[in-house]
Amino acid sequence: MPHHQKHHYQVDCAKAHKGLFTGIFLMVICIISLILFFVFIKKDQFRNLAVLQAHIVELFIYCINAIACLIAKHHYQVDCAKAHKGLFTGIFLMVICIISLILFFVFIKKDQFRNLAVLQAHIVELFIYCINAIACLIAFFQVRELNYNRRRGVELDNILLIIAQSGLCIFTMFSIIGAQFISQLQNTRLVLINAFACLIQSMLQSVFILDASKRKASTADQVRRKPGREMVTFLLVCNFSMWAINTLETRRAESNPVQMSFYGFWAWTIITHVSTPLTIFYRFHSTVCLCEIWKGTYKIKSEYL
Template sequence: MNDTGENESVPPAYQMELFNHDTNRSQFVEGPPPASSSRRLPPNISVHTQHKAAGKKVVTNEGDDALATTISALYGKLLVVLGVSLPVTKTLTSKPSITTYDVRYGSFYLRIGVVVFGFCSVIYAVLSFGQYFELKGTPECDNILVAVTPLVRTTFVVGQMIYVFSLHDRFLEVYKHALVARFGIMHMIATNLSEWLYVVVEETKYDIQQHFRNLEERNLIQILNNPNETASGSFSESLELRNSIAFLPDKSSECWRSQIMKNLLRNSSPFLFPCTVEYSLLCTVILAVMWRTACNSFESPRTRKQSGVNVIYARSISQFSVDCASAYKGLIAGLLVTLISTISLILFFELVRQPKYAKLAVFQVNVWEAFVLGTSIAVVILCYMKMRTIGQRREHRDLELEHILLFVTQFGVFLYTSFHIIGAYFMMNAANNRWDVMRIVTPVSALVQSICQTLLVLDAWRRGCSTPEQVERKPGRQMVTFLLVANMVMWIVNRLVNNRAESYPEQMEFYGVWAWTIITHMCMPLVVCYRFQSSVCLYEVWKHVYKQTRK
């Protein structure tokens, strides 16, 4: 009887729920619900029913979070598509417009690199802003976007550096369950990717225009020097070159009062444009780790603080010290390579200006680059044999952000060297010159060296000295020092020589001006960033592997 009276006091909705989920009346307990319950249930509601309701709430929250993550990813994809389609449309449109020559976490070492690349991007944006004051004040020429775009780009670069290095933890703690964190970080990722693609489009457009203009100028000089012999052929070729770039819009010279900033930007673009690409790439990977951390809403706080970007920042606040023991020989050898590379670069820039010595300039750079790469392969093998005496660390070590960046940028090395080898092989058969084999040896050496070096970095990352004798001997540290300096040297060579599509006229002749210029500007920023990232990883090996680990 008592049971009947109690059931009559329960609402019908709860009676149906009790009937569906638990038919055992002996499991019901009287009294108020637990204090942790989110809503006050009537008496006699089973604990099983309360847990069921809480489970439904958890499932709902998980579904909402998954939906928010998917929508934010789609939002970022849409921004990237717009970021590449708009500049391509702007480049290919025939409508005349006033355009300007626009821009083209980690360890301590990596953070310094991000700051340097960001600083160079700011410099270029400020120089671009100066173009506005060279425009005429007529309605046809005055364009406020020439001033607004560089200022917005400068604000974004500076604000992103401040956020990445100081405000990220506070941001994720406050908004870790909100949509604004996911959409905000994804918006920044898409902006960096769009800026990268925009740089590639603008740089490719400018290099193609400049290449055809240089050919046209040379043909005109031939006409003036030999008016009777080559006039008709050179004149018709000049007309074809002019028609080849007629659909590419260019700046109208009538809108400029002076061209001081224009010439300054063009001369500095080969050095500052790649900095924008490298800065965008590094920030994209960093923000992607942050976005993944923000999406793991159900991860325990302990795990969240020990994963991803937080590990990097926790490690970066440790005391910075450098022990240069057992590194002097490798450092001296690396400085010697740097010295000879500087001489080779000086010869290149001096000889490439003279048409009859242009091939010799490229050949001597290829020979020296192949020598440095071959030496690095031998040093990598010797270093691996030396470091095999160092034991493996007992604790499990996941891939760090530096290694993720290393894998991403190595894709550019594979792609660029593959195109280089294919083009050089077919052009070697056509030219039938025995010295052209160096155009195949150099990219093959770069490909093999990048594979061996990446394997060495991943293997050394899991090793650590376990005895005082190993700490004192530091096996392989001389080789690691040499590889660190050699990668910086190859970074400079790629930045100054290989970053220019016209440095390899044979590949340009085989693939065509358009195709080879696009290949160069799509792959070389990744190749350059791979060399920098390799030096970052080698520095981490140089600094942390030779410290005694706890048993």
């Protein structure tokens, strides 16, 4: 008789992944609500806000739970094969972004921690841009085996993507110029590196979206393996996170002290009001385009059967 025996436990998770992902998303919302509650409840001026957001989150969860109970008898099918790793990694990165945003809004109001708030925000942004750029390169090489339709012309989504990227390029170029000519402030080099990383990441992502939007699976083996879908899923969630950062953090003047010091308050306000809406739209539209790639690229067309 062997002294040690290996035990195998199997859990049937079929038809459970969508509920699991949605439950994890709601759990993340609850964790953020708890963090905000414990941060703000100790401050008299924010005590009512802490209680209010806690009640709103509770009401939202109760409503979602009630809706889930009502539609439980209806079945909707979404093919999520070859996407779970990218989704989990993207959710992990989204949690990092949310924590960074919370720290930013907590520290930016205190003069002694203002530089720390900007520093951690730039570090998190740089990390996300680098990870996203690497994911774009990996996804680009993975989808190359799919059939490329040269006859497919430029569509409206592609034009909107390029127009929106022009706003992001304007923002990053002005950031690079401002950081290049100011060296006496803190985080100047980090702002310069961050702007370059953002520019490179957006270009790689746009090239990938323009290329992948014209590709289709042509064999049953490609439909089964779904090359690049993990990376597409990851990029989709990442762009949603970057959209949140651009919407809540980048547009604030306090998050760009280097640029504001170089251009002045009113000049930088004009620059951000022109470029930031396009930057926000670029992240949102990239998410939509990636969703279309995720949904349609890996469905085999009848002409290849």
